[in-house]
Amino acid sequence: MESGNDTQISEFLLLGFSEEPELQPFIFGLFLFMYLITVFGNLLIFLAVSSDPKLHTPMYFFLSNLSFVDICFTSTTIPKMLWNIQRQSKHISYAGCISQIHFFLLFAGLDNFLLTVMAYDRYLAICYPLHYTVMMNPWHCGLLVLVSWVMSALNSLLQSLMILRLSFCTGLEIPHFFCELNQVVQCACSDTFLNDIVIYFAAAILGGGAFTGIIYSYSKIISCIRRISSTQGKYKAFSTCASHLSVVALFYCTVLSVYLSPASTHSSQSNITASVMYTVVTPMLNPFIYSLRNKDIKRALRRFIGVSSLKMPTYLWLKKCK
Secondary structure (H helix, E strand, O other), X not given: OOOXXXXXXXXXXXXXXXXXXXXXXXXXXXXXXXXXXXXXXXXXXXXXHHHOHHHOOHHHHHHHHHHHHHHHHHHOOHXXXXXXXXXXXXXXXXXXXXXXXXXXXXXXXXXXHHHHHHHHHHHHHHHOOOOHHHHOOHHHHHHHHHHHHHHHHHHHHHHHHHHHOOOEOXXXXXXXXXXXXXXXXXXXXXXXXXXXXXXXXXXXXXXXXXXXXXXXXXXXXXXXXXXXXXXXXXXXXXXXXXXXXXHHHXXXXXXXXXXXXXXXXXXXXXXXXXXXXXXXXXXHHHHHHHHXXXXXXXXXXXXXXXXXXXXXXXHHHHHHHO
């Protein structure tokens, strides 16, 4: 196949889930519903934590950051997919595709690093309770989040620049609902060996390193919990980690099922479904997982919703008096 210059490419085609027109309204309604739940659920968690001084602790600081990142993460893919379904189009511009890859990798990396930081936070809280407030001071917490942003931004920038060096042919179809990095690289006409090396190296160093950090933290946590004498103490220590473990399992299981699957089945419908799990379902479920068994979050949510509902009638009454 003769390679073309990347300037000849103006757009890609996102094939999405189904070609059948009768399924498009159902897909549109389903993903619009999930997107709205994701945005409002995570926004409520973020605002509740920010407005309640009792939740200004490292654990909830990281949780509020995770909620903000989840909103951004989902917003990189779903609005464009909904827009295409509404307009009965499959097109995404070349610049739009590169931008989507960049921000998708940025917020996916942040999700990955924040889950690792939260595991580290639980490790310090359970294994070193007497030194926890000193070790996880506000400066240290801010530094951990800043490092997560910097590392994720550098990775997404590197991957985006590596895409820009590729040449593409005309008529490019991506068998996905968004510009997924591996799928776009496979569409290139030029040699992609260097891109593949960078992708696997980044996945091994960043993804593998973060996952190893989580495993290490929880191995130490389990070791500390086993040394607790009382059953109630063990349950209380483990209950603080249960929500985080649920999110980690859901996120990493679906990600690994996509990126460790054989190349021959990488673009199959099952892998697209798995992609939906970590790009849409996991961010949507996070607010429920963290709030259902967390009395502090439920109390903060009730307080925030109650204050907001009281402010609105007062504002309308004052406006009427004017």
